[in-house]
Amino acid sequence: MIEMKLISKRFGKINPLSIEEYIKFDGYKNLKKAFSMERTAIIEEVQKAYLRGRGGAGFPTAIKMMALAKETNKEKYILCNADEGEPGNFKDRYLMENDPHQVLEGMIIVAYATGGTKGIIYVRGEYQKSISLLKWSIDEAKKKGYLGNKILGSKFNFDIEVRSGAGSYVCGEEFSLIESIEGNPGRTRVKPPFPTQIGVFGKPTLINNVETFSTIPTILEISGAEFAKIGTPTSTGTKLISLSGNVKNKGVFEIPFGVPIRDVIYKLGKGIEKDRKLKMVQLGGACGPIIPEYMLDMIIDFERFEEFESKTGAGAIIVIDERFDLFDILLKIVQFFQHESCGKCTPCREGHIQLANLIKKFVERKATMEDIVSLESLARVIHQTSLCGLGQTSPTAIISSLRYFRDDYIDCVEHSYKG
Numbered sequence: 143m144i145e146m147k148l149i150s151k152r153f154g155k156i157n158p159l160s161i162e163e164y165i166k167f168d169g170y171k172n173l174k175k176a177f178s179m180e181r182t183a184i185i186e187e188v189q190k191a192y193l194r195g196r197g198g199a200g201f202p203t204a205i206k207m208m209a210l211a212k213e214t215n216k217e218k219y220i221l222c223n224a225d226e227g228e229p230g231n232f233k234d235r236y237l238m239e240n241d242p243h244q245v246l247e248g249m250i251i252v253a254y255a256t257g258g259t260k261g262i263i264y265v266r267g268e269y270q271k272s273i274s275l276l277k278w279s280i281d282e283a284k285k286k287g288y289l290g291n292k293i294l295g296s297k298f299n300f301d302i303e304v305r306s307g308a309g310s311y312v313c314g315e316e317f318s319l320i321e322s323i324e325g326n327p328g329r330t331r332v333k334p335p336f337p338t339q340i341g342v343f344g345k346p347t348l349i350n351n352v353e354t355f356s357t358i359p360t361i362l363e364i365s366g367a368e369f370a371k372i373g374t375p376t377s378t379g380t381k382l383i384s385l386s387g388n389v390k391n392k393g394v395f396e397i398p399f400g401v402p403i404r405d406v407i408y409k410l411g412k413g414i415e416k417d418r419k420l421k422m423v424q425l426g427g428a429c430g431p432i433i434p435e436y437m438l439d440m441i442i443d444f445e446r447f448e449e450f451e452s453k454t455g456a457g458a459i460i461v462i463d464e465r466f467d468l469f470d471i472l473l474k475i476v477q478f479f480q481h482e483s484c485g486k487c488t489p490c491r492e493g494h495i496q497l498a499n500l501i502k503k504f505v506e507r508k509a510t511m512e513d514i515v516s517l518e519s520l521a522r523v524i525h526q527t528s529l530c531g532l533g534q535t536s537p538t539a540i541i542s543s544l545r546y547f548r549d550d551y552i553d554c555v556e557h558s559y560k561g
């Protein structure tokens with residue numbers, strides 16, 4: 143089975159503005175179920191499901207929930223990361239625009255299980271439609287008693303507010319996001335302490351991605367054990383894929399983990415536009431690896447991504463056809479990260495400027511063999527010594543292209559010598 147609609151099952155079938163339609167289609171049913179369970183039993187279900195974060199790093203969600211649950215502070219934050227600044231990713235927007243109550247229901251269940259008192263959804267500033275829809279849905283949920291004081295007649299109080307970012311990519315990184323919410327420039331902090339210990343406004347905070355929260359009601363509905371049977375043993379459940387670039391059928395598709403990339407491109411994406419030849423595919427977004435056609439039988443799971451020294455499992459697949467030059471693409475990627483670097487650490491701040499200068503030599507066909515060596519060594523230094531995930535993952539495209547598109551580099555240097 144290539145497509146499996148668990149968390150996208152309501153897409154296009156309900157009016158996202160209508161809480162009644164959400165309720166009719168099993169909505170808030172799992173919140174009621176959660177209220178009938180022990181709080182620890184909810185976390186156990188998430189643990190049995192082996193749910194891993196859908197925002198990129200793939201960290202086990204139950205471990206974060208346990209860490210927050212054991213904090214004794216009276217105020218605890220549940221933070222939903224809807225920054226989605228990674229080029230090529232748009233699945234969180236689909237979730238917020240097609241099924242906003244599902245995100246809210248997931249957050250409320252997690253808050254109930256962990257003792258969370260206040261929720262914040264941090265939405266990318268450009269996503270005005272998502273912001274309006276979420277605000278509207280929060281008001282509707284309050285009117286029906288799913289949010290606010292004494293939720294569903296219980297003693298549990300929980301509210302959610304929406305905050306918007308100002309267009310910075312690095313604000314999707316968890317500590318930069320916390321700084322941004324506190325009104326500071328979006329710059330990371332050194333860990334530990336982790337956000338579950340000291341997070342927003344100094345309070346314990348659990349941060350999860352939109353898709354991660356959206357998956358929680360389904361886990362309660364089908365049980366953690368059943369959820370864990372979907373996908374592969376270590377990458378369980380389904381994943382939303384943002385498919386873009388030169389494919390005929392672009393969009394968001396929900397697949398069980400373990401589906402080959404080729405099936406996503408040729409069956410869901412219906413192949414390459416105008417039946418051109420495929421040149422390369424970038425996985426995960428701008429910070430992910432670039433792979434050639436012969437690797438498309440690779441399956442989609444967390445482990446495969448980790449082999450690329452990249453932890454970018456947010457689920458983007460960007461298809462690039464034969465008309466595009468590898469070095470033009472790499473230059474755009476490097477310039478993006480140069481622009482988005484917060485400047486806090488030297489390898490990232492200075493390194494991207496130098497990377498861009500080197501790549502330009504390849505674009506202009508003026509590169510030498512020494513430039514290949516310098517590029518590789520600089521990319522590795524940035525990857526290994528940067529302070530946060532931006533610099534640690536931004537060179538992945540270059541490192542992977544040096545491995546899989548070596549001939550392009552050699553051809554380029556030969557062309558440069560010939561003048």
Ligand SMILES: Cc1cc2nc3c(=O)[nH]c(=O)nc-3n(C[C@H](O)[C@H](O)[C@H](O)COP(=O)(O)O)c2cc1C
Nearest residue numbers: 195196197223225226227314315316350351354531
């Ligand atoms: C530069 C950078 C940008 C990130 N952007 C996002 C983002 O837009 N959305 C997101 O959910 N996670 C993003 N992350 C990952 C978060 O730091 C964090 O791991 C995630 O929100 C945790 O949620 P999850 O466990 O549900 O995946 C980013 C990380 C880095 C280093």
Ligand code: SF4
Nearest residue numbers: 485486487490530533
């Ligand atoms: S890696 Fe880049 S974005 Fe991250 S702290 Fe360093 S300069 Fe800032």
